[in-house]
Amino acid sequence: MFGDYSLGDLGSIFVMQGFAGLILFSVYVLMALGLAIIFGQMGVINMAHGEFMILGAYVTWMTSNLFQTYMPGLFGGYFFLAMILAFLASGALGMLVEWVLIRHLYKRPLDTLLATWGLSLMLQQAYRSVFGAREVGVELPQWMLGSLQVTSSIEVPINGVFVMCLTVLITIGVAYVMFKSRWGRQVRAVVQNRIMAGAVGINTEKVDRYTFGLGCGIAGVAGSAFTMIGSTGPTSGQLYIVDTFLVVVFGGAASLLGTIASAFSISQTQSTLEFFMSGSMAKVLTLLAVVGILMLRPQGLFALKVRK
């Protein structure tokens, strides 16, 4: 199958395929970061995570429409405002959900799965009623269209580069918040020993609510970034939820570094395999490999050593 290509062409193909993998990696990381906080740190199985992401995507879509109608001059910069709005909207909804639903279920993790699945159905129907069943796509500002010519045979799309840079920034931000700030220390304390954390004066209920909100907010930003590379429909979130859970579990649920490593390996495997075979078989093989490795190493790639 390589007979038709010269060595230089093959190199370019691998670089571009690798770059496609990097974009997939960015989406996985953005989605998995929120989930790693909610599932890895809090132990809540949030099946509605995809719907929080889609909320961010719809907020971005509305913002772009708003700018187009009222402020066409500033259209080039709408995305930055849209991202902040997406974070706030998803985060606020997340905190509401935590208050109404999740806080009653911390002792029953499997039941959070069922309850949040119910929530995801309701949100999907809500999106369908409000925004219609058809997929919507945002209009990209002029500077994000086109691609960068790296060499004569390699070119990379600008929106992909933008999403990647965004991912790096958000990851650094989350790592800083979780590991350097006072609040992140409280979150980790609550995760490791809830009763003890409460005993030393941490308001665990408040920490829980803000942690859940942060995870959902990051999902919103992920959805916002997602609009750059694909269109959004009421059920788009469901397509990614299993992949995202696998990324988090494969990385070792409580480790942020593991999440990034596993997102990288899964996305690269999938996009490289996609070159050799049909997309569906590539996906099947990737998922099979992940499930197989998880059977051999159930704690994931980077296991946090905690005494249970």
Next chain:
Amino acid sequence: MTDNRFFNRSELIGILVLAVFLVVVLPLTLDVFRLNLVAKYLTYAFVALGLVICWGYGGILSLGQGVFFGLGGYCMAMFLKLEASSVENTKIQSTPGIPDFMDWNQLTALPFFWKPFHSLTFTIAAIVLVPGIFALIIGTAMFKRRVGGTYFAIITQAVAAILTILIVGQQGYTGGINGMTDLRTLKGWDIRPDHAKIMLYFFEVGCLFVCIMIAQFVRHAKLGRILVAMREKEDRVRFSGYSVANFKIFAFSIAAMFAAIGGAMFALNVGFMSPSFVGIVPSIEMVIYTAVGGRLSILGAIYGTLLVNFAKTSLSETFPELWLFGLGGLFIAVVLAFPNGLAGIWSDYVQPRIDRLIASRKRKPDGWTDSSVADGAPAE
């Protein structure tokens, strides 16, 4: 007190009521179309029954029951499809004698794994054994390494996703997204006319009661008590010398076999099988049937399945927009307010009143007490 290896008195009454309901009341009151719908709902009841053992008693939440439902259904559908694509039925194809979708996908010979499905005996064995062995392999790999709880749920979900993508992707071998349609006869007996549908309904109800008896036996045997003990305090059971993994594998495999029987019944009663019954969404819906009926109640799971499906059909016929809100709300309500589902409501509110009524009639304050296992919920 009539306590034996299968049921105590209140459970016997419950099973008899269900039998009268399914065998006498429904066939007399519903037309053939509606009865066929009930038959379709009851195929999910097999899955719900398996989940009661696996999830309710064993505490293992599987989000991949659709996989086993699908495997059983596809085994049955492959047999029926082969019979429907005999050489004389398919002589307009470029290769007569193979199923139509293979011909459309330029296959010229029957794949090797299709060939044994010419035999009904092999098919019936495969319906139970293929999913059973598959569950055995997954269960052994997971439970021997002490993977459980949420991890197990997510991995079974991934398996469901993998199988769906595989079936959809391998169109030539599986019929792809459309599944296997146009199933006609079973050993020359047409399964499509009304009288055949009624026969199949009664056959299915018979199978369901066999499965209920097996479930009752598991529950009342020592096995059922170990399962419950394992759910509550896994380490203590392990330290007492039981092999926890083996009991979990058993519970998971038997649930898989029940689901597979349900799938085979689905292919017979509904007349097609497609990947839309394999994936994550149907798998989670099946868990909901069990949760609504009561995860600890064998009969409750069956009523739960019927009720949710009736609601689904009637609501989505009249208010298609409201249906998902209703279903979502039902999930949340069941989890938050009624963790033991309908059976829990029955045993907490209705049963005590009936008992009091009977006791006051008899003027015997020390009437019989329910001697079922400590986890409570009397069946129905």
